[in-house]
Amino acid sequence: MPQTYPFSAIVGQYEMKRALLLAAIDPAIGGVLVLGDRGTGKSTAVRALAALLPPIKTVLGCRFNCDPAAPTVDCPDCQRNSNARLKIDKRPIPVIDLPLGASEDRVAGALDIEAALTQGKKTFQPGLLAAAHRGFLYVDEVNLLEDHLVDLLLDVAASGVNLVERDGLSLRHPARFVLVGSGNPEEGELRPQLLDRFGLSLDVTSPTDIAERIEVVKRRDAFERDPAQFLDSWARKDAALGKRILKARAELNEIAVGDEILEIAAGLAIKLGIDGSRGELTMMRAARALAAYEQRERVTPELLLAVAPSCLRHRLRRDPMDESGSSIRVERAIASISVAVA
Amino acid sequence: MTADTGDLPMIERPDAPDIWSAVARAADVFAMDPFLLGGIHLKSQAGPVRDAAIEILQSRISKQLPWLRMTPSIADDHLVDGYDLAATLAQRELVARSGMLSRAKGGILVIAMAERLTALQAALIAAAIDRREFAVLLLDEGLSDEAVHPCLLDRVALTLELSKGRLPLKPGDTASALAAPQETPREVAVPEPVMEACCALALALNRSSMRAPSHLLNVTRILAHLDGEATASTEALREAVGLVFGLTPIAAEDDSGENPESPDIPQLDDTAAESQPERNQAENLPHDLEDSEHAGADETIAVDILDAYLPEDVLQAAAAARGARGGASSGKRGPSQRSVSRGRRLAARPRPENGRSALDIVATLRAAVPWQTIRRTATASDAATDRPIAIRREDFRYTRFSAPSETLAIFAVDASGSSAHARLGEAKGAIETLLGQCYARRDAVALIVFRGAQAEIVLPPTRSLLRARRALVAMAGGGPTPLAGGLALARLLAGKAAERGQNAITILMTDGRANIALDGTAGRERAEADTRRMAAAFRLAGLSSVLVDTARRPREHAADLARAMGGEYLPLPAGRAQDLSLAVRSRMDRQSSNTRPI
Numbered sequence: 023m024p025q026t027y028p029f030s031a032i033v034g035q036y037e038m039k040r041a042l043l044l045a046a047i048d049p050a051i052g053g054v055l056v057l058g059d060r061g062t063g064k065s066t067a068v069r070a071l072a073a074l075l076p077p078i079k080t081v082l083g084c085r086f087n088c089d090p091a092a093p094t095v096d097c098p099d100c101q102r103n104s105n106a107r108l109k110i111d112k113r114p115i116p117v118i119d120l121p122l123g124a125s126e127d128r129v130a131g132a133l134d135i136e137a138a139l140t141q142g143k144k145t146f147q148p149g150l151l152a153a154a155h156r157g158f159l160y161v162d163e164v165n166l167l168e169d170h171l172v173d174l175l176l177d178v179a180a181s182g183v184n185l186v187e188r189d190g191l192s193l194r195h196p197a198r199f200v201l202v203g204s205g206n207p208e209e210g211e212l213r214p215q216l217l218d219r220f221g222l223s224l225d226v227t228s229p230t231d232i233a234e235r236i237e238v239v240k241r242r243d244a245f246e247r248d249p250a251q252f253l254d255s256w257a258r259k260d261a262a263l264g265k266r267i268l269k270a271r272a273e274l275n276e277i278a279v280g281d282e283i284l285e286i287a288a289g290l291a292i293k294l295g296i297d298g299s300r301g302e303l304t305m306m307r308a309a310r311a312l313a314a315y316e317q318r319e320r321v322t323p324e325l326l327l328a329v330a331p332s333c334l335r336h337r338l339r340r341d342p343m344d345e346s347g348s349s350i351r352v353e354r355a356i357a358s359i360s361v362a363v364a
Numbered sequence: 365m366t367a368d369t370g371d372l373p374m375i376e377r378p379d380a381p382d383i384w385s386a387v388a389r390a391a392d393v394f395a396m397d398p399f400l401l402g403g404i405h406l407k408s409q410a411g412p413v414r415d416a417a418i419e420i421l422q423s424r425i426s427k428q429l430p431w432l433r434m435t436p437s438i439a440d441d442h443l444v445d446g447y448d449l450a451a452t453l454a455q456r457e458l459v460a461r462s463g464m465l466s467r468a469k470g471g472i473l474v475i476a477m478a479e480r481l482t483a484l485q486a487a488l489i490a491a492a493i494d495r496r497e498f499a500v501l502l503l504d505e506g507l508s509d510e511a512v513h514p515c516l517l518d519r520v521a522l523t524l525e526l527s528k529g530r531l532p533l534k535p536g537d538t539a540s541a542l543a544a545p546q547e548t549p550r551e552v553a554v555p556e557p558v559m560e561a562c563c564a565l566a567l568a569l570n571r572s573s574m575r576a577p578s579h580l581l582n583v584t585r586i587l588a589h590l591d592g593e594a595t596a597s598t599e600a601l602r603e604a605v606g607l608v609f610g611l612t613p614i615a616a617e618d619d620s621g622e623n624p625e626s627p628d629i630p631q632l633d634d635t636a637a638e639s640q641p642e643r644n645q646a647e648n649l650p651h652d653l654e655d656s657e658h659a660g661a662d663e664t665i666a667v668d669i670l671d672a673y674l675p676e677d678v679l680q681a682a683a684a685a686r687g688a689r690g691g692a693s694s695g696k697r698g699p700s701q702r703s704v705s706r707g708r709r710l711a712a713r714p715r716p717e718n719g720r721s722a723l724d725i726v727a728t729l730r731a732a733v734p735w736q737t738i739r740r741t742a743t744a745s746d747a748a749t750d751r752p753i754a755i756r757r758e759d760f761r762y763t764r765f766s767a768p769s770e771t772l773a774i775f776a777v778d779a780s781g782s783s784a785h786a787r788l789g790e791a792k793g794a795i796e797t798l799l800g801q802c803y804a805r806r807d808a809v810a811l812i813v814f815r816g817a818q819a820e821i822v823l824p825p826t827r828s829l830l831r832a833r834r835a836l837v838a839m840a841g842g843g844p845t846p847l848a849g850g851l852a853l854a855r856l857l858a859g860k861a862a863e864r865g866q867n868a869i870t871i872l873m874t875d876g877r878a879n880i881a882l883d884g885t886a887g888r889e890r891a892e893a894d895t896r897r898m899a900a901a902f903r904l905a906g907l908s909s910v911l912v913d914t915a916r917r918p919r920e921h922a923a924d925l926a927r928a929m930g931g932e933y934l935p936l937p938a939g940r941a942q943d944l945s946l947a948v949r950s951r952m953d954r955q956s957s958n959t960r961p962i
Binding site: 059060061062063065119121122133162163166190207227228229230232235236238239240242243246 | 400483484487488491494514515518554559560562563564566567572573574575576577578581582725726828830
């Protein structure tokens with residue numbers, strides 16, 4: 023496994039980096055959808071983000087990455103040793119790839135064939151959802167994912183629990199993760215239901231600015247030629263960023279969100295004709311995470327409007343033949359709101 | 365094989381470049397750092413030329429690295445690691461079976477018929493390339509609209525296109541002339557302007573992915589190293605462009621310095637002008653080569669490269685050859701075959717659906733359990749009695765999956781003068797409505813327009829609304845009616861869709877009056893004869909169709925045409941576009957409702 027490219031060394035792509043940071047600060051924001059061309063550093067950014075964060079403490083021997091400070095009642099492994107004192111293990115934050123063709127068995131988990139065949143025991147073999155608990159689940163080309171897997175993912179991502187009812191097994195285990203999806207809309211659209219479940223969405227394009235492109239190539243080249251030295255030269259920045267995320271996480275609950283902020287959020291959602299309240303909730307959470315990251319005490323209208331495009335653009339009711347993109351519609355609405363605020 | 369090729373006639377094309385030295389060069393570059401470069405995309409039909417090329421590659425690369433060959437027909441569960449079921453049952457302990465991707469680790473995976481890889485297979489292989497587990501040799505036999513999945517092409521640094529070379533099948537000399545160096549090319553310096561040229565070129569060649577300039581840079585550096593240079597030169601970059609983008613280099617013209625502006629490459633000019641105002645033109649790019657020790661520092665790198673490639677109409681050639689790599693990709697990537705391991709599970713059944721069905725272990729065990737006591741007493745002497753469970757052939761249960769079949773709606777629209785003025789707007793409206801529904805249902809849409817001298821596929825089968833919308837906006841009307849050509853294209857698309865396992869339905873919107881024959885000549889009589897012929901072919905192929913009569917006053921010959929095609933006839937009274945989309949929708953539903961077990 024090659025080393026991970028440092029997060030701070032990623033050139034440009036500010037919106038993508040910010041969205042990932044916000045999702046890392048507050049996983050309740052609910053995942054990030056990155057749409058755009060190939061070779062824009064989508065998967066690099068996800069892996070780099072996980073490498074920023076410190077390892078998580080888990081219960082030793084638990085295959086579900088349970089937190090020893092708060093063992094869940096749902097975990098089959100921890101339940102079994104509930105009487106004994108839990109031993110603590112440290113693991114890097116999981117970043118789990120969900121390959122396009124993964125079978126449902128592989129994703130949700132299935133009967134442990136080894137135990138069934140050799141010992142005649144009926145035990146559960148955890149799948150990718152269990153492995154991603156407390157980490158990131160990355161789905162490249164999410165728009166090509168098969169519908170039945172999409173349904174499964176949506177359900178688990180929303181509830182934080184994976185219910186297994188198959189192969190004569192019946193159990194539930196915790197599976198809370200930040201869902202990061204990427205894809206190229208030219209190759210197929212995402213179903214609106216799936217779109218709505220993502221907290222933040224953004225479009226990435228590869229830079230068209232020659233200077234920026236050169237910088238990308240240069241850094242990539244430096245990294246490939248001497249990873250150790252490259253990582254070393256970015257280690258301080260990465261460490262500082264990691265600390266900042268942890269600090270923001272700790273302070274998240276102390277950030278005040280005034281009623282006027284919620285009013286603006288609601289106003290935006292109504293103006294854009296967005297159904298449901300998921301858009302407003304996400305806006306509020308994302309703005310709060312941004313405030314924590316920026317070390318503010320309260321959410322200001324500017325912060326809210328800064329995150330609004332990522333929170334809303336994928337929730338607009340789609341008129342398939344409308345030429346103006348959703349980003350433009352959101353920007354227009356924001357412009358009108360900011361005039362009103364000022 | 366080279367041995368056979370000696371008997372083949374020599375086909376000398378003096379203007380063609382020597383493909384064999386390019387192959388040998390690519391092999392040497394690749395051998396320096398196969399995992400960094402990802403692999404080689406070898407575009408060629410199967411045959412002695414390709415065999416010879418593979419032999420060169422093998423002779424220069426294979427010394428240290430194992431080669432493993434696979435074809436896209438491999439079952440998905442053999443691609444990744446799994447269990448060896450038979451051995452597991454026999455030995456009563458879990459026997460792991462390593463998949464093709466694991467076995468290829470640290471070596472070269474040769475993928476025959478790479479254009480047939482499914483999106484899933486391509487994604488799995490691409491992920492492994494990213495992890496530097498192996499490098500690939502993509503043998504691409506794709507014709508016209510077939511292309512290797514772009515996620516793989518993007519990760520592979522080197523491209524060789526054999527069709528452009530001449531055929532003096534004598535690769536031996538060039539192959540032995542170059543000695544492969546051993547060191548890794550870490551100490552080659554790449555001057556700033558060369559790096560800039562890498563980025564500018566990749567952009568100019570319509571390769572928005574940031575992997576393209578990196579590939580170019582890596583290949584340039586390795587080439588410089590192979591030539592024993594300490595600094596990557598223009599020459600190395602020139603050669604690298606050929607190897608990375610699969611272009612055939614032509615001799616550089618004498619650089620007298622006075623190079624006219626190249627209006628043919630607007631992207632390069634634009635971006636250079638935007639990002640670096642002090643350099644107004646790409647031509648000025650390399651004037652500050654102070655840090656370069658290269659002798660030709662005063663040469664202009666960009667001009668040099670553009671000189672070498674532009675006369676061949678690089679932009680178009682590259683866009684056509686590698687179109688699948690760009691953002692607006694088109695064409696099909698492999699068969700969207702129904703997998704036997706995906707989709708929703710159906711009840712297990714005792715007989716495999718086909719050779720690739722997966723054994724359902726739980727169901728198998730469940731079937732075996734009730735018989736255990738009986739079997740044990742019946743076969744007391746059997747050696748198998750000490751097994752925990754006796755499983756027999758009749759116990760085996762195979763998993764079935766069902767995946768909903770996709771529907772492709774092919775709109776063949778008559779945009780000729782006779783039809784256009786009357787109904788083109790309504791036809792567009794109906795298509796738009798249908799498209800809006802297709803996108804939620806994951807149906808694909810294609811659009812054929814016939815007007816003027818010939819029919820044209822305006823929109824190849826796609827699910828992307830974005831592209832469909834663009835195609836519709838750009839659709840114009842007017843001119844005579846090449847109805848037969850439109851039918852021919854529709855039959856082609858529908859046939860291909862059927863091969864992919866899709867249900868295709870053709871919606872032909874016309875008034876049924878043809879006046880252009882298949883060969884593009886005018887004349888009502890021949891045109892109508894051709895149309896009848898194509899209609900009969902359509903019916904013979906068993907393709908389903910709906911003919912929507914767009915004439916102001918529906919007449920008999922459109923209905924006749926529908927009968928000849930073996931399809932349905934649907935007169936469309938003016939101003940009822942909504943009805944049309946409803947009618948077509950219901951027919952599409954009928955098509956796709958037969959979700960069948962696979």
